[in-house]
Amino acid sequence: MAYALFYQDAKLSKAYPTEADVWKLARKSGLVVDATSDDEKASPRPVLDNDYEIRPCQLDPDEDPAKNKADADREARLEPKLSS
Template sequence: MPYALFCNDAQISKAYPDESDVWKLAQRSGLVVDVSSDDERPGPRRVLDNDYEIKPCRVAQGEDPAKNKAEAEQQSRMELELNT
């Protein structure tokens, strides 16, 4: 099942094959924050900034989650090269 990033129940990202792919996108976009641990979980845990959620989604007609993932990874590599 594909996943996407949502804000206030509106899908704001393309669909990706796995939830972890959307976490990577959210991290690069600055939407992931670390919060302090609680008694049940040691160490910090990552959460999404206000009103953002990662949820299963339907794939739009003609959309390919695997292609979206490949394009996002390619863009990330290009950004790393430009920053070095």
């Protein structure tokens, strides 16, 4: 089963092997915010901003989720790191 980022019914990302891979992409893209409820004030949980969703998806023809993940991991390693 492959997963992707969606807004309403539009698939916004490539397909990835796991839901965790798409969460990583969404976090890197600034689409994840911390939300709290009255019961969770001490530990906020991450949620997607603006009604984005991560859900199972159909693969496009010739799409390879493992290759998409490898490409994203390689790009992340090549990006310059900003010092704080």
